Amino acid sequence: MDSDWQEVSLDFLVFRKSTGQFTPYYLKKSGLCLFTQRLTSLKYKVRQIQLSPPDLNQYAHIIATIAFDTHQELLWVGDDYGRVSSYYASQLEKYTSLQAHLVSEGHVEQFLFNERGIISLASRSVHFMNRRCLTQWHIEENAMRKLCCMSFLRKDSPLILVAGCQGTMYKIDVEKGQVVEEIPTNADYTMMKVSRYICAATSTGSVDFLDPGTLKVVKTWQAHSSKINSMDVKTDYLLTCGWSTKSYGAPQLDHIVKIFDIKNLEVLAPIPFPAGAAFVQIHPRMSTTTLIASQHGQLNLVDFMNPDNAAVLHVQLMSVVTSMMISPSGNVWAVVDQDNAIHLWGSPEKLQFTEVLNPTEFADDVVHVRPMGQRPMGVDDDFPLNIIGMPFYRERLLSAWGNERCLEVGKPPAVIDPDIVKNLRPNPGGIGQIAPNPRKFFRNQVEGLKSADTNGTAFAAPKLLSEKARDSKVTPSNDSPTSGAKEALLDTALSDNTKADVPNYYANLTIKFGPRLGIEDFDFKYYNKTRYSGLTNNNMNSYLNPLLQLFRFTPVIRNIALHHAAGSCIQDCCMLCEIGFLCDMLERSRGKWCQATNFLLAYRSLPEAAQLHIVEESSPQNTLDVRISIANRFLLQQICRDSRRADLYDSTLDQAFITNGLLTLRCLNCNHETFRHDASHVTTLTYPDLNAIGRSRGPFPKFSDVLSLGFQNESQTKGWCQRCRRYAPLASRRTITDVSPILMINTGLDKSPKNKQIWAKPHWLPQEIGITIEGGNMRVLEGESLQPFRYHRSTVVFELVGLVADVTSADRQESHLVSVVNVTVSERSPREIGNHWHLFNDFLVRKIGQDEALEVTPWKSPVILTYQVRHARHNMDDSWKDSLDLSCLYYNGSLNIFNSREAYTLKPGVEVPESGTHVAIDAEFVILVREEIELTANGSRVTTNPKRNGLGRVSVLRVGGEDEGIPFIDDYITINEPIVDYVTQYSGIGEGDLDPRRSRHALVSLKVAYKKLWLLLNLGCIFVGHGLGKDFLEVNIHVPKEQIIDTADLFLQRDNPRRLRLAMLAELLLREEVQTGNHDSIEDARTALGLWRKYQEFEDAGIVEQIVNKAYRDARKTGYVPRWEYEAALAGKQEGNAGVGGGSADMILLGGRVSPEMGMAAGSGTSGTVTPARRGRQGGESEGNGPDLDGAHRRISRPAALHGADDIRPPRHVTRTGYPMYTSSLAEQDGSSGTPVSGEGRLSGGTGQTRSSRKPILVEWCCVE
Secondary structure, X not given: OOOOOEEEEXXXXXXXXXXXXXXXXXXXXXXXXXXXXXXXXXXXXXXXXXXXXXXXXXXXXXXXXXXXXXXXXXXXEEEOOOEEEEEEOOOOEEEEEEEOOOHHHOOOOEEEEOOOOEXXXXXXXXXXXXXXXXXXXXXXXXXXXXXXXEEEOOOOOOEEEEEEOOOEEEEEEOOOOEEEEEEEOOOXXXXXXXXXXXXXXXXXXXXXXXXXXXXXXXXXXXXXXXXXXXXXXXXXXXXXXXXXXXXXXXXXXXXXXXXXXXXXXXXXXXXXXXXXXXXXXXXXXXXXXXXXEOOOOEEEEEEOOOOOOEEEEEOOOOOOEEEEEEOOOXXXXXXXXXXXXXXXXEOOOOOOOXXXXXXXXXXXXXXXXXXXXXXXXXXXXXXXXXXOOOOXXXXXXXXXXXXXXXXXXXXXXXXXXXXXXXXXXXXXXXXXXXXXXXXOOOOOOOOOOOOOOOOOOOOOOOOOHHHHHHHHHHOOHHXXXXXXXXXXXXXXXXXXXXXXXXXXXXXXXXXXXXXXXXXXXXXXXXXEOOOOOOEOOOOOOHHHHHHHHHHHOOHHHHHHHHHHHOOOOOOOOOHHHHHXXXXXXXXXXXXOOEXXXXXXXXXXXXXXXXXXXXXXXXXXXXXXXXXXXXXXXXXXXXXXXXXXXXXXXXXXXXXHHOEEEEEEEXXXXXXXXXXXXXXXXXXXXXXXXXXXXXXXXXXXXXXXXXXXXXXXXXXXXXXXXXXXXXXXXXXXXXXXXXXXXXXXXXXXOOOOHHHHHHHOOOOOOOOXXXXXXXXXXXXXXXXHHOHHXXXXXXXXXXXXXXXXXXXXOOOXXXXXXXXXXXXXXXXXXXXXXXXXXXEEEOOEEEEEOHHHHHOOEOOEEEEEEEEEEHHHOOOOOOHHHHOOXXXXXXXXXXXXXOOOOOOOOOOOOOOOOOOOOEEEEEEEEEEEEOOEEEEOOOOOEEEEEOOEEEEEEEEEEEOOOOOOOOEEEEEEEOOOOOOOEOOHHHHOOOOOXXXXXXXXXXXXXXXXXXXXXXXXXXXXXXXXXXXXXXXXXXXXXXXXXXXXXXXXXXOOOOOOOOOOOHHHHHHHHHOOOOOXXXXXXXXXXXXXXXXXXXXXXXXXXXXXXXXXXXXHHHHHHOOOOOHHHHHHHHHHHHHHHHOOOOOOOOEEEEOOEEEEOOOOOOOOOOOOOOOOOOEOOOOOOEOOOOOOOOOOOOOOOOOHHHHHOOOEOOOOEEOOOOOEEEOEHHHHHHOOOOOOOOOOOOOOOOOOOOOOOOOXXXXXXXXXX
């Protein structure tokens, strides 16, 4: 702000009642004296400063209190963060500053001064320091909860009395810094002044006069009906101004100043002040003259013993006055406005704060003088840095710069090559010069430049699991002493900050997909070491993840959803069922990563979601905070609609989510009122006008005030009036009749970002609130105001479960959403006390402190809050497991028109699965979205988006009894989105099999098929199959390990990651040929069941390890493919040899096909194709889903028996891309050359003419194992 003095003309007039005119006056010690000359105005000077924020990432602190020092030329300022600062003399040069109180204590309440220093008061502590801000003592006790005021017991007394809105007052010895006595009291005191008595203002508008010796109440005077805003005392007179409660509205400032005669203990005639008296102070040098100020800048200087004499001034400010103070000399006035500016007023000739000018101590100038001949001190390896002293500090050092202030200096341009310079010639085009290219550099390449960070992530992702396994083979962990340090450094990376001081664990996260295993290759454990599961963010509409975590940890929502899912509902796209399925999966996973695939699929299928533009495909322009606020309201309404469609409608859900009220609509033309029932699922906070609060000097709004306005908001709209019979302006008012046990609250900051400064106040968001409804009146309580009503029968206490926050950093990252949850609320054990807060940033889960969880920063804004009734804490109802509706397991309906066979089902009343029941299972999938692969500059391939499969068929077979191996579930699943590849050869599903209009199979919805598996899971069934981990991942269900028997793992060789295929094991152990044509899930499940039975036999005989080792030896002989497939490859080789006129061409498996390893002189024959070799689902195999990388390069080893062919030489060399190049011995001998391998494994035809010899062939789809 302007640091110079400015002349301002002020009217300074005295109104004489006798003449009815204004006359200019000036001040003298004796009082108000009439000018003898006619003056129209007085010239004063103004000084103005404005408090700036302490840090670039913080808001400016609000001035809470000011006071002139009584001994030195200092003005002291206390802000709302507990910081105390001083400013020197009329220039208001900053002198000292100190964080005297904790930020959590809120603003500084009051200052007191003596010769030794300054006493400052906050809500929970008293601080004493000298004027250089060196702390003398600090008193803080547990019983100190809401201190508000203090006063010396007598003038020049070393004892002070500290009181507040609590039941105890404290007598403190300033010299010793000790609490001398604790005095109980029944009153809540907000202000104190000392004279003949200690005048203590209460929170109810009265003043108690306390005897300084006994501290007993001598007299009580009811000054104002609401509260006292300002008061001052001098000699025997006490003056107050305050608020009065009107019957028709909010409290208003009184238009009079009350006067009380302390000596005679009687009330005197008040002083009228029509502008509304907000502040009052008696002039320090004139005992009967007082200064009265309004919030709008009007000041009256009145002799209250002769009220006819009044000097009227008006301060021209841009905002309302929040505080006013006169210096001890009476020559300077300080005014604070709502814009955080301090205005200094006074005569330029007498700008002195104190009556007696005392010198102020300043720091000495530091002069560094180096003696002659002494060399400067240097820092080298022998110089210990710890001998350089560092001063004690409590603030952030200037050297602690944030990364956002550090700039990367660009490199100087490269020196132009001399060959270019000497050959320069004028450009024919007329601009610049040109020269021939010396061809010393590559085109369009620049050396030595850093790659820009454009991936939007704040820190590098950890290595893939396959990379870690490969590194561990090269360097075993016991040989690497730095492995522990590396892990520690990786953990530290999560705690570091980004360029905007945002912790890394709040940053955007990206999944790195492995080249073969995809998402399963990503190290999720690096981001989550807790027992709470996170959700991946690689699906569309994953912005809902924080909201879903909030639902999962809210016991009321979780219980209702699981009970509904366990019922008879088979409605497609039922969001309540999907929430129940998701909650069950997250609880079972216990820290393992999960995907909300099925929920997001159902969400995307709802037409209403697309109409509201809350689906990512249809709302790219909506910001995330707006989108999730709308989605929150929509989901709650949708799940209530879903519950009403159930066969057995239960009103519990409506009671849990809906807050009922009465909406009153009043026509502003005819005052006709209509009433209607109002039900809301979500409450949006309504914020008061901060400018109006500042003008009225009202209290800072609490969260309970804002929530109350949101519940009972009043607004104006235009609607139809029944009496006027036309559209007219209507005033609407909402009255709450009952509240739901769950409060879902939208903060509404997306509509009014400026209100975020309210949230910036420390501890503004309460963990508990109380709501009382009596006689149609609703009150929201918090903090101290809640305690007296906590156990009242009409009070409902809510606790904060968690919130969804929008995180926006300046580190080139997009805005994203996180959730912060108090997980203790959903713990099953009531012994879990306290609050344990966790951050859920998609798949990153981390425990954080309570202060961090509830803190609102410039980069973190709350969007959704969830409160739940306190008595529902730890109420995790699992009784749904005992009341599962099994009708879905016996469901035999079908969606298709032409059903050629009856669906497989269990026998009702006869077959009832129970815990321990074994079932055999297999599933087949179709491809919905192909994977996207990006080729980087260095030639490596990065999977940017993995392929997405859809469940096409699932078969479940009986195990045990006469019907063992007979299916009771064989469902084809209808898919309502385009299918890009049926992969019939691997899935057995053909085009039209999943179309209800054409299919001849039993078609069901995904919801029905999923619920059948979910019921079997919760009944305790044990699933037998081959490669089930991949199947369950695609189905989006989590099955515990103890409920899985995977034959791929049963017959896994120790220390060998390769898993044998199902067809391979069937041939070696069962002597059966399976999967010779298109796959069949019933056949695969039955084969897996047979393998398990064989394993049981081997286990009983104790020969499992010997059988497994022999199986691997036999499989290695045929290249880990079944013998029929191996023989087909050999047959194809022989046909290819016959077709080239006696030449030989070895055959290898390329991309699942049999192809010649190299070409030769063309003949008449062609090589045939055989059934593709399938790769298992785990460890690089994909059972039933076709190739893992569709269209990408496949790495398949050559059969071992083919390595000995005479006509094939070993690889000569390896190209840059890493693929081996082969040359034909036949080509070298006969002058013929090989032809490249075609995609179908055929040789190019020809007429026997030879081509250019010794031409190497690049076999693109083959790589050495």
